[in-house]
Amino acid sequence: MxxxxxxxxxxxxxxxxTLPMTANAAAADTAPMNVAPLPTxxxxxxxxxxxxxxxxxxxxxxxxxxxxxxxxxxxxxxxxxxxxxxxxxxxxxxxxxxxxxxxxxxxxxxxxxxxxxxxxxxxxxxxxxxxxxxxxxxxxxxxxxxxxxxxxxxxxxxxxxxxxxxxxxxxxxxxxxxxxxxxxxxxxxxxxxxxxxxxxxxxxxxxxxxxxxxxxxxxxxxPSSCDYYTVTSTALRSTASSSGSVIMWLGAGAALTAAPGDTSNSMVRVNANGRTGWVAHSSLTPTRPAGGGTVPAANAPQGTSVTPAKYRITTSLNARSGPGTNYAVLQGLVSGTEVTVTATYGSWMKFSRNGQSVWSHSDYMDKVAAPVAPTTAASGTYQVKSGVSLRARSGASTSNSIVKVL
Incomplete structure (x- = not known):
């Protein structure tokens, strides 16, 4: 337009x-905190x-x-x-x-x-x-x-x-x-x-x-549609309210589309990676911000395949198109999000989320311990030790009633 x-x-x-905001280039690549909205x-x-x-x-x-x-x-x-x-x-x-x-x-x-x-x-x-x-x-x-x-x-x-x-x-x-x-x-x-x-x-x-x-x-x-970008990491919410539930986190530079005039309560309804939700008006710009990624995703290495394993995100984290801060931010992850890692490249881990193949830095991803399977005694014939009084109960707990003393 x-x-x-x-x-x-x-x-x-x-x-x-237009105030370009670059993503943090530190090794952790944590998503920056939302900046204060522009005066209204x-x-x-x-x-x-x-x-x-x-x-x-x-x-x-x-x-x-x-x-x-x-x-x-x-x-x-x-x-x-x-x-x-x-x-x-x-x-x-x-x-x-x-x-x-x-x-x-x-x-x-x-x-x-x-x-x-x-x-x-x-x-x-x-x-x-x-x-x-x-x-x-x-x-x-x-x-x-x-x-x-x-x-x-x-x-x-x-x-x-x-x-x-x-x-x-x-x-x-x-x-x-x-x-x-x-x-x-x-x-x-x-x-x-x-x-x-x-x-x-x-x-x-x-x-x-x-x-x-x-x-x-x-x-x-x-026009029938508007192209916008996020100026910083921001939430895609389910309702036009800053307290609406978070559908997903969007990293800085995420590409969005919206219908002209589709706004309510200082929020704009947008489509992000096929998901529809609401983003704060102050978090949007019609110009692609600097630092939104310079290396095409097609050039990203595939990494080394590993046995799929679950990891939990420990802080707000950028998910990028490749294993490095020079790749575009595609999504934002909130602390506590669980993902399944399928490949690694150096300190970066690859996984799939919301239909996209993305990478995040391993420093802020903890492996989820596999649940311990309950132990089951082997079946067979056993003899009560001599001199021992043994109580037979109705269930596998001392809180169950005694049905017989052996």
Whole structure:
């Protein structure tokens, strides 16, 4: 899927959010701990509540009757549209609740209608900055939200009344972003917790045509499937919850597929090695991360065959396509997982799991002792020793009742 902006449109890209994470190259090759998720405030990873966000609550009485372009006509490109999509960069949404307008850094942003500023947030590399304006339109409350500003307080303050067409900020590229642009959202009722509207449709109904006002229109189509990779070792869970049961562990760089917009509760439904489950949104990237394996699996040695034996994993461990850290991570193993080893190569062990032939380092695999078979006395004729009183019981235990004294 094309990225939202090109250097030809914006004159250069801002700092991105793709943070390559390499697997630990130590001999044990243990799977790294999950990194903390990216901050969730902002357009592409909206907060689940408004707790802790600076703002005011008002009851607007002035009814907005005039509507304006959020960026001057012929000063922007009409890019990533409203609706389901493949995330264009790590941290970006796959359910796009706004319309993107590409423009150079510092381009003025205007309020689309009369209203009052109720929220501001200054952005940074990880969080999308924004200004939120509350409006009264046809007797209903609406909020317009303007994202990816670097500094949200260059032109307005919380509680300030603004007019349609008034400058409220400047285009930036803060948070999950592929380049400078305005991401515009329209909410009926509460911001984030209300009803989301397509900004293009909402403004067109009020005389503002975002498409005709653009210098170019990117007719981006929604693909049937998205390709993603894990940025670190992460769990594939059975439900869209961080407490859902673990189906399997995925190593860093694992290749996944997903349907555009198939997300819930900050989790994305994915297919991994034929298994379907949910992965934390913050653990996914559309770009193959560095360190995901450089040697093709076809070049992996077969190793020396051994008598199949069970081993138990003693820590979170990467399972790779070959016997070495230069092979791709295919799966992640949780402590306590039992596998059957069929071959070895140096300190590496080969086994099959979830339909794949994989390798892990033996330092964190303990052999499972074979169960001890119960001993059975040989049948035959025996004589009680002279001078010994012997009790015959109803079963093979001293707790069974005595049936006869010999």
């Amino acid at each position: 094309p990225k939202k902006l090109s250097s030809a449109v914006v004159g250069g890209l801002a700092v991105g959010l 405030a902002g357009v592409d990873a909206p907060a689940t509540s408004l707790a802790g966000l600076s703002g005011v609550d008002i009851s607007a009485t002035r009814n907005a009757t005039q509507f304006r372009y959020p960026i001057a006509q012929r000063a922007y490109s009409y890019t990533s549209p409203y609706g389901a999509r493949c995330m264009p960069t790590q941290g970006a949404s796959t359910s796009h609740l706004g319309q993107d307008l590409g423009a150079p850094d510092g381009t003025p942003i205007y309020s689309v209608a009369d209203g009052t500023v109720v929220r501001t947030f200054t952005g940074n590399r990880y969080n999308a900055g924004y200004v939120v304006v509350q409006h009264r339109v046809d007797g209903k409350t609406f909020h317009s939200a303007y994202y990816h500003m670097w500094n949200a307080n260059t032109h307005v303050r919380i509680g300030q009344t603004v007019n349609a067409g008034q400058t409220i900020g400047l285009v930036g590229s803060s948070g999950p972003s592929t380049g400078p642009h305005l991401h515009l959202e329209i909410w009926e009722g509460a911001w984030i917790n209300g009803t989301s509207h397509n900004p293009t449709t909402w403004l067109a109904q009020r005389g503002v045509n975002l498409r005709s006002g653009a210098t170019s229109v990117w007719n981006i189509t929604t």
